[in-house]
Amino acid sequence: MKRLKATISYDGSGFAGYQVQPESRTVQVELMKVLKTIHKGKVVQVVASGRTDAKVHATGQVIHFDTEFSIPVSGWLKALNVLLPEDIRVSSIEEVDASFHARYHTTGKTYRYKWDRSPIISPFTRNYMVHVKQPLDVEAMRTAAQALIGTHDFSSFCAANTAVVDKVRTIWRVDFEEHGNELHMVIEGSGFLYNMVRIIAGTLTEVGIGKRTAEELGGIVASAERDAAGKTAAAHGLYLESVMYKS
Amino acid sequence: MKRLKATISYDGSGFAGYQVQPESRTVQVELMKVLKTIHKGKVVQVVASGRTDAKVHATGQVIHFDTEFSIPVSGWLKALNVLLPEDIRVSSIEEVDASFHARYHTTGKTYRYKWDRSPIISPFTRNYMVHVKQPLDVEAMRTAAQALIGTHDFSSFCAANTAVVDKVRTIWRVDFEEHGNELHMVIEGSGFLYNMVRIIAGTLTEVGIGKRTAEELGGIVASAERDAAGKTAAAHGLYLESVMYKS
Numbered sequence: 001m002k003r004l005k006a007t008i009s010y011d012g013s014g015f016a017g018y019q020v021q022p023e024s025r026t027v028q029v030e031l032m033k034v035l036k037t038i039h040k041g042k043v044v045q046v047v048a049s050g051r052t053d054a055k056v057h058a059t060g061q062v063i064h065f066d067t068e069f070s071i072p073v074s075g076w077l078k079a080l081n082v083l084l085p086e087d088i089r090v091s092s093i094e095e096v097d098a099s100f101h102a103r104y105h106t107t108g109k110t111y112r113y114k115w116d117r118s119p120i121i122s123p124f125t126r127n128y129m130v131h132v133k134q135p136l137d138v139e140a141m142r143t144a145a146q147a148l149i150g151t152h153d154f155s156s157f158c159a160a161n162t163a164v165v166d167k168v169r170t171i172w173r174v175d176f177e178e179h180g181n182e183l184h185m186v187i188e189g190s191g192f193l194y195n196m197v198r199i200i201a202g203t204l205t206e207v208g209i210g211k212r213t214a215e216e217l218g219g220i221v222a223s224a225e226r227d228a229a230g231k232t233a234a235a236h237g238l239y240l241e242s243v244m245y246k247s
Numbered sequence: 248m249k250r251l252k253a254t255i256s257y258d259g260s261g262f263a264g265y266q267v268q269p270e271s272r273t274v275q276v277e278l279m280k281v282l283k284t285i286h287k288g289k290v291v292q293v294v295a296s297g298r299t300d301a302k303v304h305a306t307g308q309v310i311h312f313d314t315e316f317s318i319p320v321s322g323w324l325k326a327l328n329v330l331l332p333e334d335i336r337v338s339s340i341e342e343v344d345a346s347f348h349a350r351y352h353t354t355g356k357t358y359r360y361k362w363d364r365s366p367i368i369s370p371f372t373r374n375y376m377v378h379v380k381q382p383l384d385v386e387a388m389r390t391a392a393q394a395l396i397g398t399h400d401f402s403s404f405c406a407a408n409t410a411v412v413d414k415v416r417t418i419w420r421v422d423f424e425e426h427g428n429e430l431h432m433v434i435e436g437s438g439f440l441y442n443m444v445r446i447i448a449g450t451l452t453e454v455g456i457g458k459r460t461a462e463e464l465g466g467i468v469a470s471a472e473r474d475a476a477g478k479t480a481a482a483h484g485l486y487l488e489s490v491m492y493k494s
Contacts (some may be wrong), residue, residue, distance in 0.1 A: 009369060009370055009371075011370040011371055011373075077367075081367060086370060087373070088370060089367050089368065090367070091367055120336050120337070120338055121333075122256065122336065123257055123258040123334045123336050124256075124258055124304070124375065126258075128371065
């Protein structure tokens, strides 16, 4: 038996998210369908670094699965990309130790959130960026984001209906990049709670349009109350960019 | 009665092309539906600079229509973008002389054709660029393209089943731009025959992969035979970028 680790990307537009759901098209279902075909009808479990919601994209999601087949990794890469639908691609694949676990062994993740600041949104970005008509004060967003850096109880930035008890996480960096009309937030940390990046993006959007001040962020974190933070930003602006593991 | 000229963009992925077709979703049908709503049920004809095929995109298609309403142009821009589906956007609109005609008065057009040269195509570009796995010799493509510049009978680069008699057109420039893994061909000319840009793109792809030499292009043009040229490149790599009118 061999364990394989694969890095995959997917256009979230056509999926009800990553995880298997009855009667919905999900990334996991598509992966399992293809692995079942390759393994002649045998069900192969696929483990990802974590779920992504409906419409959320990935450029560097990581999965693992076990196989008894001794195909070289280049053969796996080719076979998977031939059989998978075009909105999922495997960008790399490698054999790993049998103890490797795509979910339990993550040490950090990077997410990217994209806004389109064009006066009129392009039909080409409508599923890939969130359109903001009002001018955004990027400097205020940068200042506000500094309050998130470090180890905090992130209850204010966690969907209220989550079952997770320990809401302490560490954020290492929050950077803003401007590419013409595009504004990207790149956020990196030890781990993220349910909807955490989207609630951060939504709250920082409110700072950007002047509805909140940058100085409020510290208080929002300290309150540990979901109601203190802003709205959850739309899913289609979010990308899971990379997953880190102990090397 | 006022004549309005609008510049529109559309993501061709969801359309069976520009022109009205029974039981198909087309750009013209969507535009006419919205204009009918605005004009309280009255049918308003829409004239475009020309048709685009299924899956072909536009970033600068031009249309005109007549209206008796005296809404300011900023109001038109807003109303159209609110009512149109998200895969069509109006980027600008202006009042023009009643003699202006979006199709008959064009003096030139610019098209862009996009290739993705990544080893593995991204799920995000699959509908917007054509994937080429083989390395492309861009210098050979540039050299070959020079044979197209000028006024020629472009019968070799016209779909065989077209009814047009005069196949003489003038190409002003063919430029290649490299943006990382993306290769763009920008082609500008007085007018284009049916499938002309796609047959040019397909023939130059064959030069790029070494299936034809750059020197063959002159002979292909001179032959005035569709069979002499290469395959018609896929529709989803093509963008109508701008339409020129006498100013």
